Amino acid sequence: MSKATNIVWHDAGVCPEERQEKIGSKPCILWYTGLSGSGKSTVANAVDRLLFDKGYTTYLLDGDNVRHGLNKDLGFSDVDRVENIRRISEVSNLFLDAGLIVSTAFISPFRADRLQAKALIGDERFIEVFVDAPLETCEKRDPKGLYQKARDGMIKNFTGIDSPYESPLAPSIHLSTNCDDIEQCASQVVDYLLNNQFIK
Numbered sequence: 001m002s003k004a005t006n007i008v009w010h011d012a013g014v015c016p017e018e019r020q021e022k023i024g025s026k027p028c029i030l031w032y033t034g035l036s037g038s039g040k041s042t043v044a045n046a047v048d049r050l051l052f053d054k055g056y057t058t059y060l061l062d063g064d065n066v067r068h069g070l071n072k073d074l075g076f077s078d079v080d081r082v083e084n085i086r087r088i089s090e091v092s093n094l095f096l097d098a099g100l101i102v103s104t105a106f107i108s109p110f111r112a113d114r115l116q117a118k119a120l121i122g123d124e125r126f127i128e129v130f131v132d133a134p135l136e137t138c139e140k141r142d143p144k145g146l147y148q149k150a151r152d153g154m155i156k157n158f159t160g161i162d163s164p165y166e167s168p169l170a171p172s173i174h175l176s177t178n179c180d181d182i183e184q185c186a187s188q189v190v191d192y193l194l195n196n197q198f199i200k
């Protein structure tokens with residue numbers, strides 16, 4: 001619900017179809033979701049590099065980075081996470097309008113929020129990528145030392161420890177980063193885009 005009144009929607013002079021034709025790919029969003037340390041950033045960056053090198057126009061929004069700017073007023077309470085994902089969805093939607101292949105790498109722990117993002121963006125353009133690694137693996141990797149801090153009680157509301165993660169029930173792509181290496185995971189995503197005619 002909008003707070004402002006007396007606002008009127010303006011249709012764009014250059015329409016999304018024209019932008020798409022110029023850029024040459026079908027815009028879509030690769031929505032990576034998974035526990036901290038599951039490999040969202042690593043795989044998203046690998047895919048982004050592959051697509052960029054193939055000549056596609058891409059953009060990657062990453063959790064930590066967005067929280068340094070646009071969302072620096074938000075923490076990790078449930079309410080703040082909901083708002084975090086809402087803003088990311090809206091920003092991603094703008095990039096889609098611009099014709100890009102967008103990747104988002106956020107824990108996005110709540111099913112309802114991912115569904116809301118999908119509803120905003122559109123079923124056919126929203127590709128949910130479940131970056132799946134067991135908590136034990138993520139905790140063992142602990143690339144930022146955050147699980148240790150959470151176990152020591154220095155971080156509260158840490159996903160997987162004392163804040164929930166709701167796994168996708170029917171993701172478009174299911175990556176097992178525990179079993180497959182980074183290259184295999186990245187190829188799985190690129191193959192999906194090829195097989196579904198998002199790229200040629």
Ligand SMILES: Nc1ncnc2c1ncn2[C@@H]1O[C@H](COP(=O)(O)OS(=O)(=O)O)[C@@H](OP(=O)(O)O)[C@H]1O
Nearest residue numbers: 036037063076081084106107108109156157158159
């Ligand atoms: N309490 C708590 N819980 C989870 N994660 C935490 C927390 N505090 C800091 N961090 C770091 O913030 C990154 C997650 O931010 P996100 O914006 O992706 O989270 S969320 O989607 O709003 O749940 C996450 O990055 P990733 O490891 O890349 O997932 C962590 O580095």
Ligand SMILES: Nc1ncnc2c1ncn2[C@@H]1O[C@H](COP(=O)(O)OP(=O)(O)O)[C@@H](O)[C@H]1O
Nearest residue numbers: 035036037038039040041042143177180181182
């Ligand atoms: N198959 C894999 N896919 C992605 N990351 C992997 C894989 N195998 C091991 N890793 C390692 O796991 C860690 C994942 O960290 P990161 O990508 O920052 O996760 P996230 O963004 O989900 O927090 C990295 O150190 C990465 O090298």
